[in-house]
Amino acid sequence: MSVIRLLGISWWLQLKMRSRSAFDGLLSILWPLFFATSVFLMFRQASASGAALLSAAVGASVMGIWSAVSTTASSVLQMERRLGTLELLVAAPRPFALLLVPVTLSMATIGAYSMIVTLLWGRFVFGIEIAVRSPALFVLSTLVTVLAVAIFGFLLAVASVRYRVAWALGSALEAPVWLICGFLVAVDDLPGWVRPISWLLAPTWGMSAIRASAQGRNPLGDIAICLSLAAVYMVVGIVLSRLMINSARAHATLALT
């Protein structure tokens, strides 16, 4: 119970902190709209319509969730370093992983908002008909994807505990994940050697679940795989965070900015 409370309150306070900057708020409105506009224009030029346009709209919206997490998750611990709070998080008696997950979850929550904005943008500016066949499963798939992306972000962030330049990792992965996870291009259309990489990435299955529920297919299999992969990331992240913290304590890098 206390763990759920810790996660809940930490998530809420982190979200509150991240929502305070007007500049950041403006960026989180504009940023996903640029993605969405580029995608919609590309698909329109290719004379796509109906299910293809809906698929593009949904893909563009998940791009926003991923981008919100990938670009910031790796730099979040660098920010904690600058604030001097990283040492306090490490010095707290709670497991470090439990403190980090709400941080990346708050980013994914901000990213989830981009999904709504993108869909509205597609509907009202580009006239794309957003017909979600299974709304309840669509919401469930979206929530699972947000959670999985947050835990993926946690995995990325862990490296920054030890290595100060690891903040670049998230930015480096932003665009490749768009492609590999089938946000815009179907995974089946990727070269054969890339597909196993796609299958190991939870956003691939989250994306697939969201598309399936939008088109009225059963997303539960995709959801199960997405959650299983997220659980594996979590376990790997916990083990990795312990190793990274011990290394940071041995090399005295926690307080370095």
Next chain:
Amino acid sequence: MLMTLLLPTSGSGRVLGLDVVKDAQQVRRKVGYVFRGDRGLYERLSGLDNLRYFCELYGVPPKQQKARIGELLELVGLKGREKERVEGYSRGMRQRLHIARGLLHRPEVLFLDEPSIGIDPVGARELRITVRNLVDEGTTVLLTTHYMFEADELCGRIAVIAGGRIVANGPPEELKSQVSTGNIIEVDVFGLPADAESRIRALPGVRTVVVEEREQAQVLTVHAEPGAEMAPAVLARLEGSRVGKLITREPTLEDAYVELVAAAAAA
């Protein structure tokens, strides 16, 4: 290292009988850490939200949180300002919030890292009162400071570290008694003759003489040998000069610190 933020390169460390490497989690539950200066707080959150967050991090039971935060805000004098964002706090307010944060989980040992740096004299005085109250209530406080008067006022035991080694360790009075000089005479002189310094240095019983320009006066500081009464002889050597204030004092902790560190450097 004692806060479990660093691993020892050699040897071991224990806090309240717990090993700082093997029992790190238990140590963290029992100790509190107060940063100096501006770092260590979430600027965009209010003081209250900062305390709520750290309550969760340190596992303060939910039913006790509100009361605990209230009493700490009262203790550090931030009652009524807790809903303001930390980015608008003065340095002194931040420092007091740090102390409240460090005390949330009622630590048995509190580490204070130069807590009064950058705080105005009134704030620093209030801070010292707060620290003294904590000690009176049974909290062990480990204070690092470069202000010797602060250490003298607050500490029951002082360790002087020079070059990474403890060169002295004991109560303030014991450290002061280790100083090899006797009384110290400080004289304000207006128009000190050129040869006065060397003539005073030549007096039997004088160990060192330092002259410092201070506005129109020269301040002459004479360190005497233990037991030597130098004031009349020094004044005799200043005949013909206009002499202002004269103070004879016992060595302070700062004198002891300077001597201990200088001896360590020379060794």
